[in-house]
Structures are given as structure tokens and as C-alpha cells.
Amino acid sequence: MKEERISVFDIFKIGIGPSSSHTLGPWRAAQQFLTRLNSRIELASVRNVQVHLYGSLAKTGKGHGTDIAVILGLSGYDPVTVETDSIDRILADIASSETISLHGEMSLRFTPKEDVVFHKSESLPFHPNGVSFVAECGSNGTFEETYYSIGGGFVIQEGEEKNEKHSVSLPYPIDYASDLLQWHRISGKEIWEIVLENEKAWRPEPVVRKDLMHIWHVMQDSIFHGCQNQGVLPGGLLVQRRAAALNQKLLKGKACVGCDEWVESIRTGGAGFNYTLDWVSCFALAVNEENASYSRVVTAPTNGAAGVIPAVLQFHITFCGGTEEDIFRFMLTAGEIGSIFKKGATISAAMGGCQAEIGVSSAMAAAGLTQVSGGTVEQCLMAAEIAMEHHLGLTCDPVAGLVQIPCIERNTMGAIKAITASQLALQSNPRDAKVSLDNVVQTMWQTALDMNHRYKETSEGGLAVNIPISLSEC
Incomplete structure (x- = not known):
């Protein structure tokens, strides 16, 4: 590496x-x-x-x-x-x-x-x-x-x-998940604390906090606006936006002025597993419908997978009482997991298929959610491993070369898998796990190398050739 x-x-x-x-x-x-x-x-x-x-x-x-x-x-x-x-x-x-x-x-x-x-x-x-x-x-x-x-x-x-490039000297250099675990055992720090110390090699802590909150606000804006914007997505597939209609249905037609009122309306507007599940899907759909419309989003770690982390973090804020400090810790933890996958495998669908995008984003979200849910460092890494393990081999086969089918729905699947992976890890003893995060990163990269090029963002295989749609401009 x-x-x-x-x-x-x-x-x-x-x-x-x-x-x-x-x-x-x-x-x-x-x-x-x-x-x-x-x-x-x-x-x-x-x-x-x-x-x-x-x-x-x-x-x-x-x-x-x-x-x-x-x-x-x-x-x-x-x-x-x-x-x-x-x-x-x-x-x-x-x-x-x-x-x-x-x-x-x-x-x-x-x-x-x-x-x-x-x-x-x-x-x-x-x-x-x-x-x-x-x-x-x-x-x-x-x-x-x-x-x-x-x-x-x-x-x-x-x-x-x-070329040799300048490399900043970090107090806790990390290339593998095992490095992260080692630094935790030496320092006693949580993942987010270790990552924060490293971030301070680039910028002061107040700037880290301010800039991460700005990142989150852009994410949340993409959820909120995606839940208001209706119509057909550009590109010629005539894909109908669904998040706004689902938002109206779940809120029973109630209009909200601003994001804070909207979140409070969601909290008080219903209860139960199905209600929560529908909202997680709505959050993810909203972001990636915005993404498909050439709107502003945040790579997390990519645009095609931009809805997973916002959906899971909004779920935690809305339904679990998440705080601003939780947002900060979630983002630092998730970011480090994404970094480990980039170094040990890839976050490019053209190199590794959609496991490199939705799979990585789901692993990132699972670790972040586990962190803010009281999980140990070992459970955070276990959650990331579980999430990726069940995305291994996922192909990238966008219909007509557009980031719409199956990309938008895949973000809902990645978000739900992240929550499930976190729950499994929180209810498990990591010492009993047979597969480590480093094992799954290595496996993901080997799978990427073995995957046929047609399933790596070329639109030459999978759904892209089995859906009877032909667009000359794509």
C-alpha cells in the first residue's frame, strides 16, 4: 500500500x-x-x-x-x-x-x-x-x-x-483498520478522538468543527430540498422524483417552513418501524434525486453514494435524539473508514463496481452510527465490516449511463444495511467475529480486480443492457 x-x-x-x-x-x-x-x-x-x-x-x-x-x-x-x-x-x-x-x-x-x-x-x-x-x-x-x-x-x-509529494506528519498515521485499533489500545482514545488529533495537523480544532458542521448543513439541505422538489429527472429516462411525494404522504400534506420545523414535524408525525423505515428511504432518495439533477451535494465518499451517510445521520438526529456533538463524532469516524477503503481498495466504481461506492458509504455510515450509539472501537470496525461484507461484488451498471437507475434506490439499500450492521455490531462481541475490517477491504479489492469490466461503470452489462431503453444522447 x-x-x-x-x-x-x-x-x-x-x-x-x-x-x-x-x-x-x-x-x-x-x-x-x-x-x-x-x-x-x-x-x-x-x-x-x-x-x-x-x-x-x-x-x-x-x-x-x-x-x-x-x-x-x-x-x-x-x-x-x-x-x-x-x-x-x-x-x-x-x-x-x-x-x-x-x-x-x-x-x-x-x-x-x-x-x-x-x-x-x-x-x-x-x-x-x-x-x-x-x-x-x-x-x-x-x-x-x-x-x-x-x-x-x-x-x-x-x-x-x-513523484515524491509532501506528506504531513500525523500523530496517529493510519493505513489499515488494525492501525486504528492499535492506536486506540495505546492511547485509550475513541476513533473520532484519534481522527481529530490527526485533523489538527492540517487545521485548528475550531476550524475542523466549523467546517464539518458546514459539510453537514450542505448534506441536510440536499435532504430537505430533495423532499420539496417534484418533477422528472433530467437525461431522458423520464424518471419521476419520489422523495417529495413520499414526504407529503408521511407528513399528511403538512407544509413546513425551514428544516428545523420539518424535522420536528417528522418526529411528532408518526411512530413505528414502517414509519421510520419510510423516512430513511425518503432521506436517501431525496439526496440522490438532487444529485441526479445537477444540484449541490457532498461526496460521501462519492456522489453516486451521496445519500447513504446523510440518511443515516438524519435518522439518528430525528429518531434517536442526536446532537451537534454526535454529528461531529459521526463524521470523523465515518471519514476515517472511507479513508481506509480508499487506501486499501478503491472508491471508484470504474475500478471496483458499486461495492466501491454504496458499499463503502454503507460501511462508513455503519461505523459512524455505532460510534454515536455508544459502541466500542471494536464494534465500530465490526459494523463497517458487516456493511461491506454484504455489498461485496455489487456491480455498477447505470441504465443509459445516467446516475439514476439503479443508483438512486441503491442509496436507500445502503442506508438500511448500515443501520442493520450497526445494530448487529452493538449486540455482538467483536472477539467472536471471524472476519476483520482489513479482511473485507482486501477481499473487496480482490473482487474488484476479478470483476468483468462491463460491470464497472461502462453501461455495457447488467441492468444497463437488459432494460429496453435506448437514449441516443447517452
């Missing part, structure tokens, strides 16, 4: 849907390319820019909005701050004028249908999600760079993995 120091804020990133690997990653790659281009060559010398998409980015890039992402990135927009309501207008202006404002500064002839090229039959060797940017710069020649979107919004420039 390559040594890698990952912050919880690397796992939880604010961005635009529908995909962290196919939207957020290529968007960030475009921004990095522009920064490097501008540091070497005057933007005024650029005559033409082309984008070349390879592998999974080419095969499902239309449905995942990869072309939209790179165009917005080249235009100088940022996924954290761009007004989502303005995206359609921006793209329409570029298409009609056949002009792009490079970095928001330099007007350049640009035809999206010609200058974003989908190489569906080619894949670059390092990773299935490859994107190359080529700038023709007149007398300054050609400036070309290739990037790989490796999942969860993480981006690597070609050749970067061979």
Missing part, C-alpha cells in the same frame, strides 16, 4: 452532481490544467482547446455530465460556488456562440460537440477514468496534460504517482 495521508475533508467534498468521478473529478482536472497552462504560457496565446475523454469517462460521460463538467471548469466556474440554476444558461450560451471564456478571461472559439471528444473504444493504462486536455498555443506550441479521476473527486495528474 502506498502511504497516503487523507483528511476527512478529502473524503467529504462539496460539489455538483451527478458523479464525483465523472463530474467533480474532471471539473477539478480542468481547473488544474488551466492553472498549469497559465503558469507556463500566456492565455492570450491559446488558439484552441480540446478535451479527450477515455474509458469509462467516454462510455458514460454523457449521462454523467462529464462534458458539462470540463466545459464549466475551463470556463472558470467552481463546483462549490457556481449557481446551479445558472448552469443550463451558461452551457446554452457557449453552444450557441461557439465561444468559451477560458478561465473567465480569454474568449476562445469552442464548439462543444467537436472540442469534447469521446473515445469510447480507448482506455488509458493507469485508470479507466482518463481525460486529456490539449491547448494549441500558436508560436508557443502545444500544451497537453492527462489526468485521472480516481473516485470521490480525487484527481491524479499523469506521472504524479511517481
Whole structure:
């Protein structure tokens, strides 16, 4: 395993849907390319820019909005701050004028249908999600760079993995779950306390708390707005949004002003297992319907799996009396589990199928919920293991290349499995467990390597080829 120091804020990133690997990653790659281009060559010398998409980015890039992402990135927009309501207008202006404002500064002839090229039959060797940017710069020649979107919004420039990068010195370096357990036994600290000490190597504790609460508020906003927004999802599949209708049904038509009133109405509006189960599903549906609509969500650890952690954490807050401190501890614990999976396996569906997205998010949520439910460190790790164990081999087969079928419903399944895994762990003695979290991380990676490429976000297998739907634009 390559040594890698990952912050919880690397796992939880604010961005635009529908995909962290196919939207957020290529968007960030475009921004990095522009920064490097501008540091070497005057933007005024650029005559033409082309984008070349390879592998999974080419095969499902239309449905995942990869072309939209790179165009917005080249235009100088940022996924954290761009007004989502303005995206359609921006793209329409570029298409009609056949002009792009490079970095928001330099007007350049640009035809999206010609200058974003989908190489569906080619894949670059390092990773299935490859994107190359080529700038023709007149007398300054050609400036070309290739990037790989490796999942969860993480981006690597070609050749970067061979370079020595500055690595922050952490008080509790963690690569494996066994490291986490060892540090607990040495220090007596809980998982969230260990992770917090590491986070303080990057930023002061008050900033960690403030920024994590901001992350949570973005998550909760995506739940709340998703429970209000009705209609049909974009892309051509004509998938009807369901969270708003379910929200109205469960609240018996009651309208709520603001999120706090809404949460209180849920608490007092019913009881019982079915009522709670319906709300967990509603929370998850809401987030991923927002994600499919190019709205703002948080990678957790990816966009395709963005609904699991918010749904489980909202469940804890709404039905278990969760506090702001619980949110803080949940997020730190869940973030570290995601980091362990990224280091030991992958969080890219193009590399590992949907086990790398929904499976990892479910494991993260299970550990976080166990932490705030009074579980021991051993029970937290056991919960994460149980959740992933029962996602092993899950394929990624998006119908028409869109992050809708089966992706949205899978978030409800991941959330429920996380809660079940947490309950099992809380009622179990981890000393009796036969499978460790490190065992399941290793198994997940081996399964990823064995999985046929058709089931790795290519839309060439599974449901994607057995549903009688054909969309020319996807």
C-alpha cells in the first residue's frame, strides 16, 4: 500500500452532481490544467482547446455530465460556488456562440460537440477514468496534460504517482483498520478522538468543527430540498422524483417552513418501524434525486453514494435524539473508514463496481452510527465490516449511463444495511467475529480486480443492457 495521508475533508467534498468521478473529478482536472497552462504560457496565446475523454469517462460521460463538467471548469466556474440554476444558461450560451471564456478571461472559439471528444473504444493504462486536455498555443506550441479521476473527486495528474509529494506528519498515521485499533489500545482514545488529533495537523480544532458542521448543513439541505422538489429527472429516462411525494404522504400534506420545523414535524408525525423505515428511504432518495439533477451535494465518499451517510445521520438526529456533538463524532469516524477503503481498495466504481461506492458509504455510515450509539472501537470496525461484507461484488451498471437507475434506490439499500450492521455490531462481541475490517477491504479489492469490466461503470452489462431503453444522447 502506498502511504497516503487523507483528511476527512478529502473524503467529504462539496460539489455538483451527478458523479464525483465523472463530474467533480474532471471539473477539478480542468481547473488544474488551466492553472498549469497559465503558469507556463500566456492565455492570450491559446488558439484552441480540446478535451479527450477515455474509458469509462467516454462510455458514460454523457449521462454523467462529464462534458458539462470540463466545459464549466475551463470556463472558470467552481463546483462549490457556481449557481446551479445558472448552469443550463451558461452551457446554452457557449453552444450557441461557439465561444468559451477560458478561465473567465480569454474568449476562445469552442464548439462543444467537436472540442469534447469521446473515445469510447480507448482506455488509458493507469485508470479507466482518463481525460486529456490539449491547448494549441500558436508560436508557443502545444500544451497537453492527462489526468485521472480516481473516485470521490480525487484527481491524479499523469506521472504524479511517481513523484515524491509532501506528506504531513500525523500523530496517529493510519493505513489499515488494525492501525486504528492499535492506536486506540495505546492511547485509550475513541476513533473520532484519534481522527481529530490527526485533523489538527492540517487545521485548528475550531476550524475542523466549523467546517464539518458546514459539510453537514450542505448534506441536510440536499435532504430537505430533495423532499420539496417534484418533477422528472433530467437525461431522458423520464424518471419521476419520489422523495417529495413520499414526504407529503408521511407528513399528511403538512407544509413546513425551514428544516428545523420539518424535522420536528417528522418526529411528532408518526411512530413505528414502517414509519421510520419510510423516512430513511425518503432521506436517501431525496439526496440522490438532487444529485441526479445537477444540484449541490457532498461526496460521501462519492456522489453516486451521496445519500447513504446523510440518511443515516438524519435518522439518528430525528429518531434517536442526536446532537451537534454526535454529528461531529459521526463524521470523523465515518471519514476515517472511507479513508481506509480508499487506501486499501478503491472508491471508484470504474475500478471496483458499486461495492466501491454504496458499499463503502454503507460501511462508513455503519461505523459512524455505532460510534454515536455508544459502541466500542471494536464494534465500530465490526459494523463497517458487516456493511461491506454484504455489498461485496455489487456491480455498477447505470441504465443509459445516467446516475439514476439503479443508483438512486441503491442509496436507500445502503442506508438500511448500515443501520442493520450497526445494530448487529452493538449486540455482538467483536472477539467472536471471524472476519476483520482489513479482511473485507482486501477481499473487496480482490473482487474488484476479478470483476468483468462491463460491470464497472461502462453501461455495457447488467441492468444497463437488459432494460429496453435506448437514449441516443447517452
